[in-house]
Amino acid sequence: MKKLLTQINSPADIKNLDIAELNALCAEIRELIIQTVAQTGGHLAPSLGVVEMTVALHYVYNTPIDKIVWDVGHQTYAHKIITGRRHRFHTLRQPGGISGFPKREESPYDTFNVGHSSTSISAATGMVEAMHLQGEANRVVAVIGDGALNSGIALEALNWFGSRPRNLNIVLNDNEMSISPNVGALSSYLNRIMTGQHTLTARAGIKRVLSSIPHFGEGMVKLGKSLEVSVKNIVMPGSFFEDLGYTYVGPLDGHRLDNLIKNFENIREMPGPVLVHVITQKGKGYKPSEKMPHKFHGVGAFDLATGASKTVSKLPSYSKVFGDTLTEIAREDQRVVAITAAMTDGTGLEGFAREFPRRFFDVGIAEQHAVTFAGALSLSGFRPIVAIYSSFLQRSYDQILHDVCLQNLPVVFALDRGGFVGDDGATHHGVFDFSYLRTIPNIIISAPKDGNELRDLLYTAINAGAPMSIRYPRGTAEGVTPRKPQRLAIGKGEVLLQGKDLTIFAIGATVYPALGVAQKLAEEGIAVSVINCRFVKPLDARLIKEWAGSTKRIITVEENSIVGGLGSAIAELLMDAGITDLRLKRLAIPDSFHHQASQDELKATAGIDATAMLSAARELLGIAK
Numbered sequence: 001m002k003k004l005l006t007q008i009n010s011p012a013d014i015k016n017l018d019i020a021e022l023n024a025l026c027a028e029i030r031e032l033i034i035q036t037v038a039q040t041g042g043h044l045a046p047s048l049g050v051v052e053m054t055v056a057l058h059y060v061y062n063t064p065i066d067k068i069v070w071d072v073g074h075q076t077y078a079h080k081i082i083t084g085r086r087h088r089f090h091t092l093r094q095p096g097g098i099s100g101f102p103k104r105e106e107s108p109y110d111t112f113n114v115g116h117s118s119t120s121i122s123a124a125t126g127m128v129e130a131m132h133l134q135g136e137a138n139r140v141v142a143v144i145g146d147g148a149l150n151s152g153i154a155l156e157a158l159n160w161f162g163s164r165p166r167n168l169n170i171v172l173n174d175n176e177m178s179i180s181p182n183v184g185a186l187s188s189y190l191n192r193i194m195t196g197q198h199t200l201t202a203r204a205g206i207k208r209v210l211s212s213i214p215h216f217g218e219g220m221v222k223l224g225k226s227l228e229v230s231v232k233n234i235v236m237p238g239s240f241f242e243d244l245g246y247t248y249v250g251p252l253d254g255h256r257l258d259n260l261i262k263n264f265e266n267i268r269e270m271p272g273p274v275l276v277h278v279i280t281q282k283g284k285g286y287k288p289s290e291k292m293p294h295k296f297h298g299v300g301a302f303d304l305a306t307g308a309s310k311t312v313s314k315l316p317s318y319s320k321v322f323g324d325t326l327t328e329i330a331r332e333d334q335r336v337v338a339i340t341a342a343m344t345d346g347t348g349l350e351g352f353a354r355e356f357p358r359r360f361f362d363v364g365i366a367e368q369h370a371v372t373f374a375g376a377l378s379l380s381g382f383r384p385i386v387a388i389y390s391s392f393l394q395r396s397y398d399q400i401l402h403d404v405c406l407q408n409l410p411v412v413f414a415l416d417r418g419g420f421v422g423d424d425g426a427t428h429h430g431v432f433d434f435s436y437l438r439t440i441p442n443i444i445i446s447a448p449k450d451g452n453e454l455r456d457l458l459y460t461a462i463n464a465g466a467p468m469s470i471r472y473p474r475g476t477a478e479g480v481t482p483r484k485p486q487r488l489a490i491g492k493g494e495v496l497l498q499g500k501d502l503t504i505f506a507i508g509a510t511v512y513p514a515l516g517v518a519q520k521l522a523e524e525g526i527a528v529s530v531i532n533c534r535f536v537k538p539l540d541a542r543l544i545k546e547w548a549g550s551t552k553r554i555i556t557v558e559e560n561s562i563v564g565g566l567g568s569a570i571a572e573l574l575m576d577a578g579i580t581d582l583r584l585k586r587l588a589i590p591d592s593f594h595h596q597a598s599q600d601e602l603k604a605t606a607g608i609d610a611t612a613m614l615s616a617a618r619e620l621l622g623i624a625k
């Protein structure tokens, strides 16, 4: 059969296809997604689950004039393929290629940039109100997953808009999964709707029986109305949403195109806010991802035949070192409890969760709640470890400040994915945490240079008696030896090399490259000191003043924004101490957003890798390259 997909260059091209052709098109889209992601890596399972829904939405709605607003945006591969990016789809997540998430700069069909969860309803309401103010009558559709719906911002928008007299279509993509199985009462509620569809008929039945009773009937229907109110919550699917002001439609089978199209056509014309509940299977159409949707939520390159990952490393990931160490410490320290915001596997906590189910809390995609909850747990003597990716913790700024640091509560923030993350791009790089945490009083901010130091810092943090953050990068950890974690002195740096000509103050992932640079310069007869700062706050003021004052040429290097991180802190310290007769070069990530590329490429472009350190050193020393 002739390939249909080759003829699809925009959503207009699908509107003339019949249902059989649309189904065939969905199969071709799935094949392209699977083959491409096997090469590039990416969010396979979420995208495979919504192929029919995506085709149906573009078939019915007049995009891009009608706007589809995606949530997280990790499920938009089919959307990208049918909105003119089929030819470039092989560049998915590659440097200069198309993004793994919706991006307005990339296409007029991408209506709102996204990557973090739970923004779609809020963003969609903004578009609806703007259209209203401008006298336009086009439609806005917010697509949101059952996991994303748990989050504060999603519920805030849902609540607010339920009382607005405007049109909005919300498509709830319910696959019962966040990355792992979804948690929380809302999730159980959705599950009850799914499994209790027969109750709809029960409600209709009650009415029919009551009205058929002669004389009595009419009154009874009235009585039945109030009866209905009370039974409604038991038998009516979607009554929660109805009570919030939404017309609830569903649950619909998310893989039945004909049915989806018919329903979307009706819904598009309905007045007011409407919520359509669509049931999908995460990972549909590829056996390995159907079997293990959580493993295929986000994957690296894999073998098509078996689904096995192509990236194998002998070294453990930082996430694993963190999770294993926490489990080890928790065996002896009953105070330790762990909290994740829907990222058990990503943060390396699966072992802890298995061994200590009572001391493990997955709060769903609710980073704000995770932090305040941790603060309160600590009041009773527990030592909560909140494991959240650096970029997602941005959500919890006020909770860190107001609910933890203001009360000086002993909460440990384990910030995974600190630094560049690579192909997920700008929304996911964790390059601001030193800066955003440093302004908050009481918090101790640290980053390990390797696996052992992560173990030591974690042990130190659990016993610190104050809020403390530890940030570590995506990827593998060198230097993990079988020894007990040790307590480190808070706010003390580590002198790794002593040299009189220049000092490099490094932290975290920049420490080993700094040592490499020092060794290279040593071969040229230049003596470089390398200080592992370990802490951004409190700084080791004595050590910094001593080495900066004696070598007079200093480089600071960090995988964090140039604004407000380690370099800023050291510059401020020296300036305030009146030590100004020196030359300082701050190597840090430029003050802009950085897109997808490999972590090494990003570090090179940002000017924080060994090459950049070497040329900064040569410049300070006044020697030719």
Ligand SMILES: Cc1ncc(C[n+]2csc(CCOP(=O)(O)OP(=O)(O)O)c2C)c(N)n1
Residues within 6 Å of the ligand: 046, 072, 074, 075, 115, 116, 117, 144, 145, 146, 147, 148, 149, 173, 175, 177, 178, 179, 282, 341, 342, 343, 365, 367, 392, 395
């Ligand atoms: C603020 C924030 N926290 C965590 C994540 C990581 N994350 C990406 S997708 C996802 C699960 C989303 O579940 P759901 O909305 O049900 O969509 P599905 O993947 O099941 O299609 C999570 C936790 C994120 N992107 N943003």
